[in-house]
Amino acid sequence: MIRKQFFRAIRSGSLLLVAAGLASAGTYSPELDRLSPAQLIKIIVKRSGNTVPNYSSQGIQKLRILTSGDDLCQGTVSAAIRLSSQSTVNHVSVNQLVQGTGSAKPVYDFMPQTVQPKSPLADYPNFGQGVGIGVALIDSGVTPNLDLAGSISYSQSFVTGEDANDYYGHGTHLAGLIVGRGVNSLFGYGKIIHGLAPGARIINLKVLDRTGQSDDATVISAIDWAITNRAAHNIRVINLALGRPVYESWKTDPLGLAVQRAWLAGLTVVVASGNAGRDNSAGTKGYATVASPANHPLVITVGAMNTERTEQRTDDLMTTYSSRGPSLLDHVAKPDLVAPGNRLWSTLSTSNPFLSTQPGVTLVANPFGGAPKYMELSGTSGAAAVTSAAVATLLGQESLTPDQVKARLMKTAYKLKRDRYSVAGFTLINDIFTVGAGYLDLDAALAVRGQRKFTIPANMNAATPAAKILGKDKKGRLVIGLDSTVWGSSTVWGSSTVWGSVIEADSTVWGSSTVWGSVIDADSTVWGSSTVWGSVVEGESTVWGSSTVWGSFDDPGPFSTVWGSSTVWGSSTVWGSSTVWGSILSGDPDTGDNGNSGN
Known part of the structure; x- marks a missing residue:
């Protein structure tokens, strides 16, 4: 009912895209x-x-x-x-300018086996996954090859003076991760290099030119084209592995409003979080670097994991370059989840003869000699494409709204331990602003079909909550919580939910006035560059207290959140107890985490 009212408000003009008065x-x-x-x-x-x-x-x-x-x-x-x-x-x-940017001897990445660890078909292209689902790939174009034969159902260039082929090399690589059939790797490569949803179809909407650049207006035109033509091509998913810095609130950002229109039109929008996790120019240690439109509360924002080139997930590590939340200005708790994104093998575009000279690009040698067929790239772009393929697979088997898809993937995500480790001078903690709900697990998402606690009502949404300062705990440490009421809902996270982090004096520095502006905590202490963060769970309860600490807002607003409902999440916490975050382990991530590629 709430979702229907929201749609009616938009159609009648009483709600200006986001909310009246915003x-x-x-x-x-x-x-x-x-x-x-x-x-x-x-x-x-x-x-x-x-x-x-x-x-x-x-x-x-x-x-x-x-x-x-x-x-x-x-x-x-x-x-x-x-x-x-x-x-x-x-x-x-x-x-604004929008960009999509993207390595040691290449070693197979085991991406399909990581995302579907229980599937006996993970080694092979499963043509039953994503059947009939259209994925709008809004990127640098796609150059056809044998691996993509029959998988590109429509192509259009929004770039003046360029056709829909991929003269940059980014879009073709992502297309292979989604629908690649592995034809060129049937022999000689040791493993078949294929996408997760080869039964899906790519709608190739080119917005990035041969230098990998575009602008807001061009990207918005492609998004709106996908909305208008969604029925004709059965477009159910939009993949946006591009972005730019956050210059204003998502409530007024034209790029953010465009992805919101798509989401409310029934299209699941998957967005790369960005590759600015190593950026400390603002003194945030890589936090608050999530790009636009990845900062929008509705979309599925994806960070990048390193598979360590093994089948098992237990040795996988977070990449240092993956952009982290909370979002600048609005403090949205992004990313929503993480997926394989480091050193992924996929299809190579033959339209760019200079591809091998691009930073972060490694060509995979052809075992039979001749021109390479595949290349290796790292970045959150690949993680977004893998997630889009997972979404297409879900939608190919079950009728779900975008919000139900998002809730399903976050609920079933593999919960990462609260490890702390260092690489190349960067310290990483698997906190909520780094890994979100956890690691994409397509097998788990498919296995819970029809189970009520893993879905949400079709008329409600899964808008990501915003982070807010709650005050201090008994030990005097600053406490951060997540609040969905900022989007106008009186329904908030339940008391058993563990979302977040506690401040420790000796933890990784990441808070600064750049992140929070002039936000003041309960004790009127202004957050500054000396603010330090950690993430602990004490005893049997969390430091967040009961649901009463979240409060409520009078404005009903545009988004009716479902995070706090026990009927949605069940009696247990979505993030789990201390067993979710686990203990701190020693050791560094694989040095293959080079972070050279972009989104």
Whole structure:
């Protein structure tokens, strides 16, 4: 019922994409204040109602109408700011640059065996997985080859002057992870190199040019095309292994609003978290580096794991480059889960003759001589593609809403131990802002079909909660919790749920004013660069206390969350007890965690 009301509100215009009042007239992205007033830029203008703003009076040139109904315009920064004050303008955003970027002698990655450890068919392409499901791959295009023969059902380029082939090399690699049939590796490679859902179909929507770059407007056009044409191609999944820094709240970010439209139209949107986990330029030790649109609460945001090139999951380690949460500005607790992403083998694009010279790219030698057929890449892009294939597999066997898919994958994720380890000078902790709900387990997700505690009602959503400061525990340590009420719901996480982290004086430094802004804890202590974090569970109870600590909000808002309902999650915690996080183990991750590739 709640979800239906949300849809009706959007159709009637009483709710402006996110929630009435969240993007009031006269607002603009804070990024504009950081630019030179005379700088000429492209902007995306969200109208307030159906009246066209008087662009010429403000020195603004209208370039075209986006499929979202917004206007792509051009003008100086000062003119854009003036334009935002018009009553016919709801919000002005910068048309940001979007990029998709992506290694030792290659060794087989064991990705299929890791994701489906109980499947006797994991070594071989299972053509029964993903049958008939359309996956919109919004990327750098796809160049056909034998492994992808018959799997590309539609191609279109949104890049001016380029066809839908992959002159960058990113999209073809991801297509192989999703639908690759392994034809070129039937002999000589030791293992068949194939995707997880070879029964699915790729809808190739090219937005990244031969340099791997695009912009918001181009990506939004492709997303809206997928929404409009979803029935004709049975598009059920959108894979977005691209992104850019967060410049404004997801509530007003045009890219975030585009993925929200897709999600609410019934498309499961899977987004790479980003590869900025080693970025300490803001003093956050890689935290708060999740990109846009991966910061949107609805989408499935995926980080990258290192399979250590073995079949078993027990030796797998988190990568240092995978972007971590919480999201900048909104503090959304991303990523939602992690999946294999390091040194993955997949199909090679022959449209880029310079591919072997690209950073992070390693070609897999052809055992029979001749041109290579596969290449190795690392990054959260691959992890997103693996997850999209898992989603297609689920949808091929069961009718689920995007929110039900997200809840299923998070509920059944393999719970990682609370290990702490170091590599290349970086310290990693498997906390919620690093690994989310855990490690993708497709076998487990398929095995619980029909079990109520592993799903949610079709009229409710699985919006990721936001992190908030709860105060201090008995030992004086700062406590962080997750709160879904910020999205307007009075339903919050149950008292038995263990989501998060406690502050320890000797833990990894990651909190800073860059992450939290001027947020103040219960004792009026402003978070600063000296804030340190840890994650412990004490005794039989968690430091979070009962559900009463979460409080409630009067505004019903757009999202009705289900995380706190015992009928949804059952009597046990989704994150588990101390057995979920486990103990700290010594040892470093494999040095193969190079982090050279992008999303």
